[in-house]
Amino acid sequence: MPKHEFLFNGESVESSVENHGKTFRVTVGERQFEVCPLGNNLFATTVNGRKRTVAAAFNKGVFYLDIDAVQLELQEPGEDQFSGAAGDHSAEKDKIYAPMPGKIVKILVAVGEEVSEKQPMVIVEAMKMENPVNAAAGGRVKAVNFKPGDQVDTDSPIIELEIPQ
């Protein structure tokens, strides 16, 4: 009986799958689901007596799912589980990254400045909108690597912090 493990918002969730011809019976905790692959990333499953079509596709360590217009992500556990998703720098609290590629509108802090958690650090313009990016932890600004007008991607730290241990 194949077993699977996924991470849902960092929480490990396990499942076991039994094959019954065209359909699969999946046990997740206390609940059981009949799942039938329909092809083209689509699956049918019955919940509360109602059949639903669910889309599921895998890309770069993440399962993307669409259930009743709700979009969910499950991560594959593994050695690189925290950097699996592209652009996921959530573990690096000492670096400020752009949430999406864009243009730097304003740098709100200077090297040497003490900053607190959730303080806006930089404003990045993308898709005609200005998006403030906040510090994930308090500390002191160690480096500012870009200036207003620069284009940034999601993998180059804009600002680096020194976080007291």
Next chain:
Amino acid sequence: MGDLKASGKAIGMSEKLFNKILVANRSEIAVRVMNGCRVLGIPSVAVYSEADVNSKHRLFADESVLIGPPPPSESYLDIGKIIEAARQTGCDAIHPGYGFLAENPALPRRCVQENITFIGPGAEAMELMGNKIVSRKKMEHAGVPIIPGMKSGETSLAAFKAAAEEAGYPVLIKAAAGGGGKGMRVVHAPNELPASLEAARREAKNAFGDETVYLEKYIPDPRHIEFQIIADNYGNCVHLFERECSIQRRHQKIIEETPSVALNDELRYRMGEDAIRVAQTAGYTNAGTVEFLFGENGSYYFLEMNTRLQVEHPITEFVTGVDLVVEQIRIAAGLPLSDYLKHLTQRGHAIECRIYAEDGENNFFPSTGKIIHYSEPVGPGIRVDSGVEAGSEITIDYDPIMAKLIVHAPDRPMAISKMIDALHNYKLLGVKTSRRFMVDVLQHPEFAAGHTYTSFIEKHMSDRITDQATYKEMAVAVASVAAMSTSTASVLFNEGTTSAPSPWQTLGSWEIGDSIHA
């Protein structure tokens, strides 16, 4: 076969209206316009930037021309390059779509010089309606209602008092340099006026560095109701009824419907006549939209006219059966209004939901990335106008609208439930959307009751959250099976592929590798 072909000719193919049409736009609206060209048997030419080499609109067109780098100013907004592309491909007409150059009078003006037909209004009418202050004044003279208020830059308290009396309380004081609600004050009675005026000036000065404020009638709980009009080059003009577009976030429409529950036949007749008066006063030709603010007790006020096709035009097409792009092309070619346009009725109810690349669970924050799965709902009365497919990259270069989902049903309750089902079955993975948010709007009792005011989202949706944990077990169950299935395994091995999808492939099939094509 011969007979079939002959009858095809008889219904329009014989009179080819243009040799070739250049579509000066991208994504879903470009594809939509090209569809209209196909219906009329006219070849279409796409223009595209370096960012759109693999985009749906480019591959959908009969021909395509690269016009420059991704920034719009160097490609889609460059009139010289658009004209050059039209010349190079032998196009005798240009359709601008909406956005980009659609409301820039320089394009129709240049088209006249180049002897190319612009599919839209003339430059003069476009210019007039582009100036909101001048156009409102002109329409007021023509007898179209506008929001009562101050027309001059008077600053004395006495002038404000007199203007408030004339407009009738409650009134709204607004910053001239304004926006975002700053420097805005609602005044309910004369004794509140002096203090509110002072406060609004102070706020305006702090926010905009300019303390100039003015006063107009306050419209509580307004709706946004607009009328589609279409006019030929011979003075004939008709309206194609209303669209209600009150459901807005960040002052941008996301759900539109027609008919509006707020109108009865008498109001519809009066507003329709006023919409036609606006178009005729402006000397307007081709398709356009007259926007009104709709207040209490059937009061309504002219806001502005959009001199182009609208994003939400498909709902009008559903209830009238008219193909607006086809009519635009016919009028631009010099044909008079078709007879059937003079005898239209509204049949059933239509709703549109805009599918933006944005996070409906996080303040509509823009979302970018690669679409890793895409499939559309099908069924009676369901239409999708889309500019994306599986493999499309959503970048920061352009407007985040990806597609529009439109449904048609015999009445409003059925249209609402059909839309909810269609949103459930519209599947898009890899880029965030507001689909669940829109499902929640459609399921809200106040929406069902027709209490659709422009404040709807702020009022009823600000506390809303989606409890993703409800779906945790189901998601894991499906992912467990997906992880075992062949197609997903092939995605695993193809990770990072950059191969371009072809629109001729079955939707969503691109990520299935060659190895399992059976």
